[in-house]
Amino acid sequence: MKPFALRxxxxxxxxxxxxxxxxxxxxxxxxxxxxxxxxxxxxxVASSRELLDHDRGNLWDSGQVESDASAHVHxxxxxxxxxxxxxxxxxxxxEARTASQWSDPARWEMGLLQPSDWTAQWIASPTAGxxxxxxxxxxFRKEFLIDRPVAGARLxxxxxxxxEFSLNGQxxxxxxxxxxxxxxxxxxxxxxxxxxxxxxxxxxxxxxILGDGWYCGYVGWFKERQHYGERPSLLAxxxxxxxxxxxxxxxxxxxxxxxxxxxxxxxxxxxxxYDARREMPGWDAAGFHSDDWCPALIVPDDGAxxxxxxxxxxxxxxxxxxxxxxxxxxxxGQNIAGRVRIKLTAPAGTTVQLLHAEALNPDGSLYAANxxxxxxxxxxxxxxxxEEIWEPRFTFHGFRYVELKGFPGEATSDMVTGxxxxxxxxxxxxFECSDxxxxxxxxxxxxxxxxxxxxxxxxxxxxxxxxxxMGDAQVFIRTGAFNFDVAAFFTKWQGDIADAQADxxxxxxxxxxxxxxxxxxxxxxxxxxxxxxxPWTVYLCYGDTAILAGHxxxxxxxLGWIESIAIDGxxxxxxxxxxxxxxxxxxxxxxxxxxxxTPNDLIGTAFYAYAARLMGKIAAVLEKxxxxxxxxxxxxxxxxxxxxxxxxxxxxxxxxxxxxxxxxLQFDLAPEAMRPQILKSLVSxxxxxxxxxxxxxxxxxxxxxxxxxxxxxxxAYKLLLQKNWPSWLxxxxxxxxxxxxxxxxxxxxxxxxxxxxxxxxxxxxxAIGEWLYATVAGLDTDPASPAYKHAIVKPQPGGGLTHAxxxxxxxxxxxxxxxxxxxETLTLKVTVPPNTTASIHVPAAQDAxxxxxxxxAAQAPGVEALGWKNGAAVYRVGSGTYRFAARQEPSxxx
Ligand code: BGC
Numbered sequence: 001m002k003p004f005a006l007r008x009x010x011x012x013x014x015x016x017x018x019x020x021x022x023x024x025x026x027x028x029x030x031x032x033x034x035x036x037x038x039x040x041x042x043x044x045v046a047s048s049r050e051l052l053d054h055d056r057g058n059l060w061d062s063g064q065v066e067s068d069a070s071a072h073v074h075x076x077x078x079x080x081x082x083x084x085x086x087x088x089x090x091x092x093x094x095e096a097r098t099a100s101q102w103s104d105p106a107r108w109e110m111g112l113l114q115p116s117d118w119t120a121q122w123i124a125s126p127t128a129g130x131x132x133x134x135x136x137x138x139x140f141r142k143e144f145l146i147d148r149p150v151a152g153a154r155l156x157x158x159x160x161x162x163x164e165f166s167l168n169g170q171x172x173x174x175x176x177x178x179x180x181x182x183x184x185x186x187x188x189x190x191x192x193x194x195x196x197x198x199x200x201x202x203x204x205x206x207x208x209i210l211g212d213g214w215y216c217g218y219v220g221w222f223k224e225r226q227h228y229g230e231r232p233s234l235l236a237x238x239x240x241x242x243x244x245x246x247x248x249x250x251x252x253x254x255x256x257x258x259x260x261x262x263x264x265x266x267x268x269x270x271x272x273x274y275d276a277r278r279e280m281p282g283w284d285a286a287g288f289h290s291d292d293w294c295p296a297l298i299v300p301d302d303g304a305x306x307x308x309x310x311x312x313x314x315x316x317x318x319x320x321x322x323x324x325x326x327x328x329x330x331x332x333g334q335n336i337a338g339r340v341r342i343k344l345t346a347p348a349g350t351t352v353q354l355l356h357a358e359a360l361n362p363d364g365s366l367y368a369a370n371x372x373x374x375x376x377x378x379x380x381x382x383x384x385x386x387e388e389i390w391e392p393r394f395t396f397h398g399f400r401y402v403e404l405k406g407f408p409g410e411a412t413s414d415m416v417t418g419x420x421x422x423x424x425x426x427x428x429x430x431f432e433c434s435d436x437x438x439x440x441x442x443x444x445x446x447x448x449x450x451x452x453x454x455x456x457x458x459x460x461x462x463x464x465x466x467x468x469x470m471g472d473a474q475v476f477i478r479t480g481a482f483n484f485d486v487a488a489f490f491t492k493w494q495g496d497i498a499d500a501q502a503d504x505x506x507x508x509x510x511x512x513x514x515x516x517x518x519x520x521x522x523x524x525x526x527x528x529x530x531x532x533x534x535p536w537t538v539y540l541c542y543g544d545t546a547i548l549a550g551h552x553x554x555x556x557x558x559l560g561w562i563e564s565i566a567i568d569g570x571x572x573x574x575x576x577x578x579x580x581x582x583x584x585x586x587x588x589x590x591x592x593x594x595x596x597x598t599p600n601d602l603i604g605t606a607f608y609a610y611a612a613r614l615m616g617k618i619a620a621v622l623e624k625x626x627x628x629x630x631x632x633x634x635x636x637x638x639x640x641x642x643x644x645x646x647x648x649x650x651x652x653x654x655x656x657x658x659x660x661x662x663x664x665l666q667f668d669l670a671p672e673a674m675r676p677q678i679l680k681s682l683v684s685x686x687x688x689x690x691x692x693x694x695x696x697x698x699x700x701x702x703x704x705x706x707x708x709x710x711x712x713x714x715x716a717y718k719l720l721l722q723k724n725w726p727s728w729l730x731x732x733x734x735x736x737x738x739x740x741x742x743x744x745x746x747x748x749x750x751x752x753x754x755x756x757x758x759x760x761x762x763x764x765x766x767a768i769g770e771w772l773y774a775t776v777a778g779l780d781t782d783p784a785s786p787a788y789k790h791a792i793v794k795p796q797p798g799g800g801l802t803h804a805x806x807x808x809x810x811x812x813x814x815x816x817x818x819x820x821x822x823x824e825t826l827t828l829k830v831t832v833p834p835n836t837t838a839s840i841h842v843p844a845a846q847d848a849x850x851x852x853x854x855x856x857a858a859q860a861p862g863v864e865a866l867g868w869k870n871g872a873a874v875y876r877v878g879s880g881t882y883r884f885a886a887r888q889e890p891s892x893x894x
Pocket of ligand 1: 460
């Protein structure tokens with residue numbers, strides 16, 4: 001047994017870290033043995049690889065620590081000043097007290113922690129665009145001499161805008177859209193790269209290209225650009241350590257030169273315009289000179305905090321081949337966020353345009369009406385003289401189809417390759433079952449996530465929007481955490497939420513906040529509440545208490561703000577002066593507007609109660625019993641107010657919408673005795689509607705869970721398998737490759753929905769994914785032992801499915817379940833990762849004998865029988881693989 005997958009603050013070998021006592025994670029190798037557990041660990045952290053190889057931890061030797069913790073173990077060694085290099089490894093002792101081998105080494109390095117570590121200055125081009133006009137993208141260069149052998153070099157770099165940095169003509173790092181999107185007026189991420197191999201003796205050249213990006217380009221639907229500042233600027237500090245121990249620092253300052261080149265325009269929404277004839281060969285190599293270049297302008301620092309990266313940057317994740325659908329239109333076969341790379345040969349001066357769209361009109365042309373103001377058009381002018389390959393730098397689009405306009409010859413599909421861009425996150429989950437349409441739905445959900453987890457969780461990647469909408473993010477986060485490892489992604493975004501919080505305590509509708517417009521400071525129910533729901537979900541899925549502790553005061557202020565605006569315990573009260581929220585966004589239940597028929601004050605008060613209850617749980621996790629009691633009391637108070645206003649003495653809801661029933665049940669807002677009555681109304685509303693839902697963003701995500709909890713998973717399955725719209729599978733039957741914003745984005749009867757709001761890549765309704773993993777396949781965590789340290793494996797077969805399976809790479813390793821129904825027998829295979837335990841609920845007829853392997857389950861090694869519960873035999877197990885089999889109730893047979 002050897003520990004592996006060593007991570008520091010969720011990241012693999014991070015450089016430029018600014019967490020003073022970083023948390024370390026590792027996994028234990030799976031074994032054929034059951035009940036593998038860690039009893040103790042020893043961590044060594046050394047300042048060099050040599051010391052570590054000699055088993056010396058000069059920065060920290062934890063000694064043998066009796067503990068089963070293999071996640072979130074805080075570094076507790078010597079203080080780590082700026083630039084400290086830390087190499088680390090560990091060994092563990094298992095349940096039999098056998099010591100493992102040492103793990104392979106891993107590392108992290110501290111960044112520039114003190115403002116005084118920085119001597120670089122912000123530099124920019126003297127020319128700036130206007131609030132509605134774009135200018136050519138500035139290039140920067142600086143030549144410097146290296147006269148001695150280099151032992152090591154680190155580049156600390158960031159930009160207000162986007163940058164691409166090179167050393168001696170070679171791009172540093174593979175990251176896209178660095179430094180990433182934050183509220184640049186408050187906090188700006190710095191990247192650190194090991195650039196030792198980029199330098200050579202003699203003249204060296206540092207080069208940078210700056211894009212407008214989120215900083216000063218178009219963002220959202222706003223008419224004006226320049227949300228955070230008027231022009232992009234660069235801050236770079238190259239620290240070189242020579243073999244003789246001397247050091248040198250090259251920094252951005254007034255000695256850098258700047259000029260414009262082939263990128264005539266570059267914007268996230270509008271696209272990029274590139275004229276290859278204007279390339280400047282050698283601009284990033286020694287000896288370049290051009291009269292058109294001038295000294296860079298030094299621009300002031302605006303006091304924003306410089307922080308290390310907490311998440312993985314956006315990268316080119318996948319390449320996708322295209323097929324031609326006409327002379328000039330190509331199909332990726334998949335709706336993505338990204339762009340295309342073209343390869344073409346044409347005479348100098350030939351300009352080709354690349355237009356992007358998610359769908360085609362009935363006449364075969366691109367359906368671009370739903371892009372609104374986003375031109376999503378790239379343009380390339382050839383320099384001639386042979387094959388040219390080009391991909392834009394500082395833009396991305398949401399699309400499946402590309403039109404190549406202006407190419408003089410016959411365009412072929414090998415000229416156009418799709419490139420999917422999204423934030424670095426490991427794929428952790430798989431779900432699969434016997435229904436191919438549901439499998440395609442799962443694929444679409446994953447692609448919806450890839451297309452929208454780009455720096456921040458966005459609503460959609462195609463139109464002039466692409467904002468970090470909080471409502472969308474919170475409904476989907478649990479699904480997101482099944483599909484991919486999103487711990488680091490949400491750690492970073494929670495910082496954006498904190499920066500976006502108003503002084504009075506309210507969270508916004510979207511984060512980061514757009515400074516120029518200061519838009520939607522009050523997020524409204526279910527949107528603002530993401531500020532509490534998301535960190536709680538990160539805690540559940542990853543056992544992360546730091547995100548709770550770090551944002552506890554901010555969440556408390558938010559709850560305080562709700563209390564201050566609520567009237568008699570009712571949030572979004574019609575008599576109040578505060579905006580009531582988006583409602584059950586895009587619900588189909590008939591009220592005018594986009595928020596459906598469920599009243600805002602019902603949604604508002606339901607989420608008030610929910611947020612109070614979550615705060616109680618968070619306070620309990622953080623061992624603040626006084627606060628926990630205070631919030632539980634607040635929950636009860638709000639629940640009472642909710643009942644007074646929305647539930648009659650007979651158990652009728654004042655609003656009869658599906659979402660009203662769902663929220664009342666999901667958040668435990670009705671008296672216990674009235675639950676059956678409310679569930680009955682919900683079920684009959686669905687049945688009256690031909691087994692169809694009418695909920696919007698707010699209700700849809702909880703709907704299947706509420707039905708399952710009420711013992712009506714049969715109805716949840718009917719909704720899941722419904723093929724007529726509104727339903728999850730309708731879009732699938734229409735060839736969707738992502739999740740649509742609206743249940744009726746396109747219908748056979750009506751064609752396309754209103755183009756003003758008709759995204760075909762909006763993950764919110766993909767929140768059904770959580771139910772697929774947690775209920776159909778049955779993988780869940782025990783909230784009392786989060787991060788699947790104790791897993792609850794409780795599949796609930798139904799809907800005529802004959803098998804379903806899910807795998808989840810948890811912080812401890814792979815947790816998996818697969819059930820098959822054959823005739824009367826259900827078999828359930830479960831894998832539990834090392835150092836964890838699980839409760840396994842095997843669905844079985846009441847009198848059935850359950851086997852594990854070839855023996856009665858209760859006698860199987862490592863299996864403890866816990867009795868029967870709700871139609872399942874329950875067992876407790878440690879790590880290992882288990883095969884249960886049991887006869888089913890006749891109703892469950894397929
Ligand atoms: C977005 C949504 C978002 C909403 C606010 C829309 O324009 O696309 O997904 O949550 O505005 O209700």
